[in-house]
Amino acid sequence: MFQSQLIFGVGCFFALLVAPLRADELLVRDGRYIHLTTDIASAEEAESLVASFDAAVPQWIQFWNLDTNAITDFKVKACVIRNKADFNQRGLIPATVPNFPFGYAMGSQVWVLAQQSEYYTRHLLLHEGVHSLAYHLFNGAGPTWYQEGSAELLATHHRSGAAIKINQIPQSRDDAPYWGRFKRMDQATKSSEVPSINAVLGYQPNLTGDVATYSWSWAACMILSSYPEYRSAFVTAAQRGKETGPAFNRELQSTLGKQWPILAARWRLACHDLNYGFDWNREQVKLSAKDPVWNGSDLQLEVRPDQGWQSCGVRIPRDAKISISAEGEITLADQPKPWTSQPSGITFQYHRGRPLGQLQFCLLPNANDPQAKRIKPLEIQEVSEPSMVNVPEYSWLLFRINDECGKMNDNRGSYQVSIKRAQ
Secondary structure (H helix, E strand, C coil), X not given: CEXXXXXXXXXXXXXXXXXXXXCCCCEXXXXXXXXXXXXXXXXXXXXXXXXXXXXXXXXXXXXXXXXXXXXCCCCEEEEEECCHHHHHHCCCCCCCCCCCCCEEEECCEEEEECCCCHHHHHHHHHHHHHHHHHHHHHCCCCCHHHXXXXXXXXXXXXXXXXXXXXXXXXXXXXXXXXXXXXXXXXXXXXCCCCECHHHHHCCCCCCCCCHHHHHHHHHHHHHHHHCHHHHHHHHHHHHHCCCCCHHHHHHHHHHHHHHHHHHHHHHHHHHHHCCCCCCHHHHCCCCCCCCCECCCCCEEEEECCCCCCEEEEEEECCCCEEEEEEEEEEEECCCCCCEEECCCCEEEEEECCEEECCEEEXXXXXXXXXXXXXXXCCCCEECCCCEEEECCCCEEEEEEECCCCCCCCCCEEEEEEEEEECC
């Protein structure tokens, strides 16, 4: 959470420095980019927080394509808090700071409530630190989706201390206890309440710490920073941090131009599959508005099990009737022994209620309604022998193999898919 309109003045800063501290109750640790005051009991955890923050800052600078000179005078005064009432009583939380449920940043000051896991506490400290850095570098953090999404992006991490790596999706729930982003996103997916990319960009400021707002803003920033064709526009937009209104989004959309419908289509695919272990290197989908319209000739496609959605490379026209068949064998994992699968899948192991290794397809409409607040759930179908499909509107035809996120790296082999005009 970030309040760009309020600047923490010099007078208030010195008022904090002279607030009475009882050394037997508060830990104070000083790092290169952070001065930490906390009432957490573990000195080891406090020192790890400082080391994590100091290691993250240069990575943030690298992400924004800036020189390290940009952070020569950057340093955050941070409070990590278990007993909020005590910090209020000591004068360590100024009256100008609104009531916050997780964390808050104001200028070079950040306040974070300690959580039930070290990961989540560290995540929130990094999140608020990104806000502070954005104000230091760009005089603001942009509209809600950009400021919260980029803070989530650069706070999500692997490991801790000097070994921390930022912008890393947790591999499992155990890696990020109490973080809860994917739980909230899964609930929205199951209830058909996933917002459209345009709806996310229209999020209004709020100080409630709403997990859904953070989660979908993070997803938007992930997709924009992970695809090479969007990344430059996304990073450059940070320079307009003072802009918090519609002009920010208009400039971004203008820069991306005709790529926006492709982005919206990719958003729909990504939101269906985002989960622990999601790997953007495997989940980037090749789509183009220049993909030719299918002329009815036979198509052959090799579908790999170590990649996400894979397009057949053409757009299927409205009212086309197609026949899909497949053959081949793949290997899923090597432990405890190699599991082999045909296109129908392995019926003794399931993922999302369907056999592991099953060949699946979906029709992804070319058209996108920019006014829609929510996206329609993908209609995932299995490839039977053969699958007869009626195409209701111009669509991309995409395939993937049913497997869990994060478990595709040791998959091998392929299915050979044939696409023909139905008789």
